[in-house]
Every structure is written in structure tokens, then in C-alpha cells.
Amino acid sequence: xxxxxxxxxxxxxxxxxxxxxxxxxxxxxxxxxxxxxxxxxxxxxxxxxxxxxxxxxxxxxxxxxxxxxxxxxxxxxxxxxxxxxxxxxxxxxxxxxxxxxxxxxxxxxxxxxxxxxxxxxxxx
Numbered sequence: 001x002x003x004x005x006x007x008x009x010x011x012x013x014x015x016x017x018x019x020x021x022x023x024x025x026x027x028x029x030x031x032x033x034x035x036x037x038x039x040x041x042x043x044x045x046x047x048x049x050x051x052x053x054x055x056x057x058x059x060x061x062x063x064x065x066x067x068x069x070x071x072x073x074x075x076x077x078x079x080x081x082x083x084x085x086x087x088x089x090x091x092x093x094x095x096x097x098x099x100x101x102x103x104x105x106x107x108x109x110x111x112x113x114x115x116x117x118x119x120x121x122x123x124x
Contacts, residue, residue: 036067
């Protein structure tokens with residue numbers, strides 16, 4: 001199955017839409033939810049098609065640690081799980097949650113691309 005879906009979990013609808021526009025432009029399909037509890041059924045249903053999950057740290061509902069554990073338990077190890085946050089030390093938060101990838105807000109499109117798809121190939 002083609003892994004062309006990215007799940008964006010963030011309580012800010014404007015942020016989700018901005019990310020979705022970028023992902024769509026790169027040929028990916030974006031799934032959007034406002035909180036971790038809403039994401040769990042999608043993770044089960046979309047498991048085989050997921051390329052990445054972008055998850056905000058500060059959201060209503062489940063704690064960040066419970067959310068991260070639930071995501072990691074439901075996705076293939078090859079799926080990029082990326083913590084997204086405006087916190088001062090997002091790398092430390094990601095490490096506490098057991099996540100290898102993080103994306104500090106605000107970020108540019110190259111950083112988003114690298115987080116979801118990996119670094120771009122240099123132009124010849």
C-alpha cells in the first residue's frame with residue numbers, strides 16, 4: 001500500500017489547514033483532527049497508508065505522554081511521528097515522550113518537508 005497519508009493532530013484549525021495545503025502540494029493526503037482522542041480511530045483505520053503523524057504538544061484532552069504512547073502503539077515503526085510545538089525546548093519535550101522527531105513552531109516549508117518526507121535531493 002502507498003504510504004501517502006499524513007495525520008495532523010492539532011487544536012488550531014488554521015494551523016491544520018496551512019499544513020494540509022503544503023502536504024497536498026507535495027502529493028500527500030492530509031487527515032486532520034483537533035485532539036488525540038479523535039486521532040486514535042483514524043490511526044487504526046489508516047495504519048497501512050500513513051507516512052507521518054504530526055502532533056501538537058499542548059492540546060485539550062489526553063496528556064502529551066498518553067497521546068504519544070497511544071500513537072506509537074498504533075503506527076508502524078517506519079511512520080514518522082513528529083512532535084510539533086511552540087514550546088521553548090521542543091527537542092527536550094520530544095525526548096521525554098520518546099519521539100525522535102520534532103518541529104518547532106513557527107517553521108518554514110523546508111522544515112515541514114524534511115520532517116514529513118526527509119531532506120530534498122539537491123538540484124543538479
